[in-house]
Amino acid sequence: MTGAHDEARHAVRPGFTVALEAIGASAYLVDEQGHIIAANSRAERMLGRRAEELVGQDAHELLHRGARGQPLHVSQCAMRQAFHAGHPAQGDDDYFARADGSVLSVSWLITPYALEGRGAGTLVIFHPREQERPAGARPERTAEPMGELERLALLAETTTRLTSTLNVDEALHRLVALVLPRLADWAVIDLITEHDEVWRTAVVHSEGGRLVPYEELQGPMPPVPEHSTMPLSRALRGVASALVEPDVYRSPPDSGIAVEQRRLFDATGIRSAVVVPLRGTREVLGALTLGRADKLESFTAADLPLIEDIARRASLALDNARLYQRQRAIAETMQNHLLPQMPRVPGLQLAVRYLPAPDASQVGGDWYDAFTLSDGATALAIGDVVGHDLEATAGMAQLRNMLRAYAWSQQTPPSRIVERLDEAIMPITDVTMATLVCARVTRADDGSWQLTWSNAGHPPPLLVTRDGLTEYLTGGHSLLLGTGTSTRRPDATVVLPPGCTLLLYTDGLIEAPGRTIDDGLNRLRQHAAVLAHRPLPSFTDQLLSRVQPPGLDDVALLTLRMPNQPRPGNAEGDASR
Template structure:
């Protein structure tokens, strides 16, 4: 009997036979046998190679003494559970000690010990991890593209970019943008460790004020090239202070800074912080560069949109004149363009006096959102003003005249409009006479907070459909101190709500703002209704009459 056969016999109490010995010695997996006292009784050739110790040293030695790093690990817990329950166990785990890799472990308990089978599955795990990371990188690029191209507020999406790239590409991230005046500011930060997110946020708030010119961030901003450096080297450049202390607490090992380029200039950087032990592969770096390129294109779009929006808004506002100076009345007009760039449209307002001195206010909206709609709006606004001033007619007749002019001169134009005229009732009181062509109805806010929506939700047929359509007219008393509000549909329509819900919110906010000065009422209404993100153009005109008729002498109180 040879030495190996003796070892097997000692462990099992039986002579295994030459065939079994050859099988155990040539199997591609590590195999060993532990007795009831956790001592090695048999170690095959693969186990000897895997553990990098001769079997002559291992046989007879306690498992826990030979490999103390197993104590407290999943290996010990599984071995002891199998021994205590008598049930086989199978698990995969990374070895906690000096042995590198992942292992599939199978344990069979017996009355006199444990048989242990160990197969190195590192290659399979590496392949699975590589496939997983490749899938994650592809998904990341798709999400970044969707976020940056599909957001109405692209700058907010750029701020969230830091959260998107963690943890797929990095452990922590800060996104920096440079404005047109050359000022850099950090607009977003994130860390994969929730405990370090507040630290990262505070660091992003103050780091740019203290980073030296030789730092990776400053170099990338100046040269427009990628920079990779150890954080220890960065710390050596930084002066003592809160920023340096925060970076020490964050404890990254490496910083990779990639420039964001738009229109041939560096408009920001993205800083990727890697913890110790994390390796940024060539594939990760290439994906990060693609993310940076996508962000650069998004910034270029923001710049173009800002320029287009400024031009479009200037065009729109040039077509909307200030209301006239009036005695005995306050008139406030407001126009808010949509957040989407160059979304110039056909919303308009107007306020003017007819020949007899009656105040007329108009709100309208030409169908469409482009420069053609804005041009048509300007023409219709001028036509309506001319018809109303020359004819001195009431609101319904003015709408009929405008509808006929549209049919003859602008036959492809569709529009809605509401006209209101303030009249004296002959007894010192005020009347409001109005007509509505498919527009949101006027609203009357009494001094006591009572809100009345005048007429039906949509009024008569919109303009540009049938010039022979009947136009109705209504009259309602205007009590002292009351406010009349006309608005376009952008104030009440929402993509996530109904028109009825928008109108209900409008009336609620009007009640809450009762008693406010007229300009404050209008500004407060816009803030509450639009929530800072107008999805469509919004125009409104509000009138509050004092104790005298607007055609009587008095100091003007017109606001726009």
């Protein structure tokens, strides 16, 4: 049990606990095996146990009891049976064990709950069972058509699922899956673009358990009229939510948007709808319309608070996703403009690729460079600035420009260039730390090509012969830049065999969750060997396709292909002529 406890504790994500704290009742999450992976503070107080004592434990063994506190066999436990069935369920006559040995009479609800990156889970919400009311006493009528525990479970799932993605399209897909078919048969999402245009982004119908998009009803919408009193126009201005019947749009339209809304009602058969604004922190993002065509019940005013609460949470997620996508676009644009064109070097082939990470916060630190030096040699560089996003992109540009200046002005070995960079990085750049491989490719008098390099904490270059033999160039290694430690850095030199391929890359190509660095290096070596005979552009593209970097970090890749036979020559200057 201790091993399961430790594994669950380390695997739990902070987002789970945050979502549970937003629930106005005691709640915990279990994984597919029934082990608790998160609990909120209300559950801690109710059970008399800290979250650390709950996480990793089998919920049934730890908590579920009979009326006298006796352990329950699985066959006698209604909650455990419902858990195995995998469907929402609730109960009003069960007991939980508290830490002090007492038993707590509880009402509970369980519902399936998506655990990002961990498969399916189950959310458990519970509270002390109400005492029996005196004869003749009438229970309070709830204002919510959906049960209170179900409502809380839906809101918690909305928070977790929508805030765990920074992709707008994925957030919209999750929003639709959350509300259909639980709340409606139809979901319609209209978004306002950055150019103040309205785009009907989603029209989805729940049909027999499937979500079916109706693309013919999607597309650009007319502008939002400033003074229209129609429900959708008011929602898109962020004014108010509204209950809508089809007759509202039967009267003569006051705008093009009203015409489109009438077309929507006619095409879908919606006879009752709710339209709510999607408001971001700075602006109105759009509107959410939920419609009922097949369900018997019409929406009422009692439905509005729940749908508005869902819309608020969805708006926060969409606002964050849009912000990250803007940052990503800016970082990518800067990166693409800052990364250089490759020089033309007779006899040598060069290919470069840059893959931005899907998460905007991870874009910006990786870079490559290649340029001809004043003495005719060819300089190669690959590096990774510690940090991400625009600051790392700016730091990358500073570091690259300094390296170019030092390498051009000083005809010294790569190690001296790296030392000068390390001395200057702290006082005159915004870079805190960085890794780097700095190399020179020169041509000897006998026509052979040599590589001399110095490595400051970066993954080692990979050399692949045309026959598929591979070698990681581990020489010339020293500390990364920016440590504040003054040290002499070594160089290493190797003769490059005819027809070989040299790979310089960043760690995004070899690092992946659940794999060691050695696993990543071996995987890269194996695929590079298989592709050694391919033309260099095909080699580079196929290598990226086969290695399949996980996309958690950006990837920079520089490949160099040597000529098949050394040509006669007596000066390294031939490399640039």
